[in-house]
Amino acid sequence: MASPHPTEIGYADYLRLDQVLNAQDLQSAKVGREAHDEMLFIIIHQTYELWFKQILHEIDRIQANFAHETIDDWRMGQILHSALRVNEILKLLVRQIDVLETMTPQDFLEFRDLLTSGSGFQSLQFRLVETRLGLSPEHRLLYDGTGVHSRLKAEESALLTEAENRPSLVEQLDTWLSRTPFVKAGSFAFSEAYRKAVLDFLTKDIQTLRSNQGLNADQREAEALALEKAKTSFKALFDPEAHSDAWRMSPQAVQAALFITVYSDRPVLHVPSRIFQTLMDIDETMTLWRYRHALMVQRMIGVKIGTGGSSGHDYLRQTAEKHRIFSDLFHLSTYLIPRSALPALPADVERMMGYVYAEEPAE
Numbered sequence: 070m071a072s073p074h075p076t077e078i079g080y081a082d083y084l085r086l087d088q089v090l091n092a093q094d095l096q097s098a099k100v101g102r103e104a105h106d107e108m109l110f111i112i113i114h115q116t117y118e119l120w121f122k123q124i125l126h127e128i129d130r131i132q133a134n135f136a137h138e139t140i141d142d143w144r145m146g147q148i149l150h151s152a153l154r155v156n157e158i159l160k161l162l163v164r165q166i167d168v169l170e171t172m173t174p175q176d177f178l179e180f181r182d183l184l185t186s187g188s189g190f191q192s193l194q195f196r197l198v199e200t201r202l203g204l205s206p207e208h209r210l211l212y213d214g215t216g217v218h219s220r221l222k223a224e225e226s227a228l229l230t231e232a233e234n235r236p237s238l239v240e241q242l243d244t245w246l247s248r249t250p251f252v253k254a255g256s257f258a259f260s261e262a263y264r265k266a267v268l269d270f271l272t273k274d275i276q277t278l279r280s281n282q283g284l285n286a287d288q289r290e291a292e293a294l295a296l297e298k299a300k301t302s303f304k305a306l307f308d309p310e311a312h313s314d315a316w317r318m319s320p321q322a323v324q325a326a327l328f329i330t331v332y333s334d335r336p337v338l339h340v341p342s343r344i345f346q347t348l349m350d351i352d353e354t355m356t357l358w359r360y361r362h363a364l365m366v367q368r369m370i371g372v373k374i375g376t377g378g379s380s381g382h383d384y385l386r387q388t389a390e391k392h393r394i395f396s397d398l399f400h401l402s403t404y405l406i407p408r409s410a411l412p413a414l415p416a417d418v419e420r421m422m423g424y425v426y427a428e429e430p431a432e
């Protein structure tokens with residue numbers, strides 16, 4: 070039975086410093102040519118792994134809250150709080166690259182050969198973060214024709230498979246958004262009202278563009294074509310028959326996300342829209358990390374292949390573009406219109422979305 074009284078514990082025991090501070094095993098010292106910067110290299114990687122652990126801990130809480138049938142306000146608050154924390158940690162992880170870059174490429178060469186095939190490519194926790202947020206196996210780049218599992222140990226690969234088989238955060242977001250009330254309430258159908266408003270707006274944009282003399286004819290045509298494409302992909306959102314690869318989330322979820330985004334000034338939508346902003350921040354900060362890491366790799370090893378066997382810089386730069394997770398939320402901006410052009414909400418929907426303080430009737 071657990072003791073009701075806490076046992077006396079000192080700082081070093083509480084933090085298990087005997088283990089943490091003795092976990093820096095310099096390979097260069099083992100072969101009798103100690104490289105000063107290998108300590109930095111190990112500590113940086115260890116701190117990354119500790120922060121990945123904390124990020125996964127926050128994702129646990131976010132996903133447990135999203136798994137509920139109904140998500141109360143306090144759960145939404147917790148989701149937002151954890152997501153904000155994840156983003157702050159990621160910002161720190163981008164900054165850590167500055168510290169590592171105080172190591173010169175030549176300092177790195179002092180011990181690089183000792184890493185053999187060891188590479189960040191084998192970080193299980195990094196793969197779990199990506200997977201649990203929503204990077205699915207079919208959206209991953211194959212870096213040498215094999216998947217990420219090939220570089221993991223059997224027991225790690227099993228853990229990653231388990232995560233791949235569970236709903237990711239993007240999928241949970243989809244399920245939750247698909248249940249959003251207000252999008253269709255009584256006689257009000259947001260989809261019809263908004264569809265018309267956006268299509269009118271995009272048509273006007275295309276007309277303005279075609280008459281823009283500041284661009285040459287080719288530029289005007291290319292831009293107009295992009296807008297026409299956006300129009301088609303938007304129309305597909307409201308047509309269950311027309312499947313569009315441009316979206317990862319279901320049409321219902323994207324419609325609800327649009328609704329929350331455009332009416333985000335209504336009190337009941339504040340927290341959901343802040344969650345969207347934070348998920349986009351997370352996507353952006355992870356992308357920044359990928360770019361910074363790719364640049365650092367180019368600076369350290371030029372065009373050499375990585376110790377994990379990939380094309381190095383080139384592969385990493387591509388992941389920054391292709392491994393985006395919440396791209397649908399970014400994509401929504403194409404379909405925003407000025408507040409003044411928004412369809413008016415019926416009074417009953419407005420009432421449902423407001424915080425109403427009703428005074429006790431006078432006796």
Ligand code: HEM
Nearest residue numbers: 113117188189190192195366369375376377378379381388
């Ligand atoms: C001198 C510093 C570093 C160099 C030269 C370097 C190099 C590389 C290279 C070349 C790759 C591609 C896979 C391969 O072929 O090995 C890679 C992947 C990776 N590295 Fe680093 N890295 C460095 C520091 C770090 C640090 C500090 C972290 C922090 C954990 C890290 C995490 C990762 C991760 C997670 C991947 C997989 C990325 C993906 O597949 O999207 N690396 N690294």
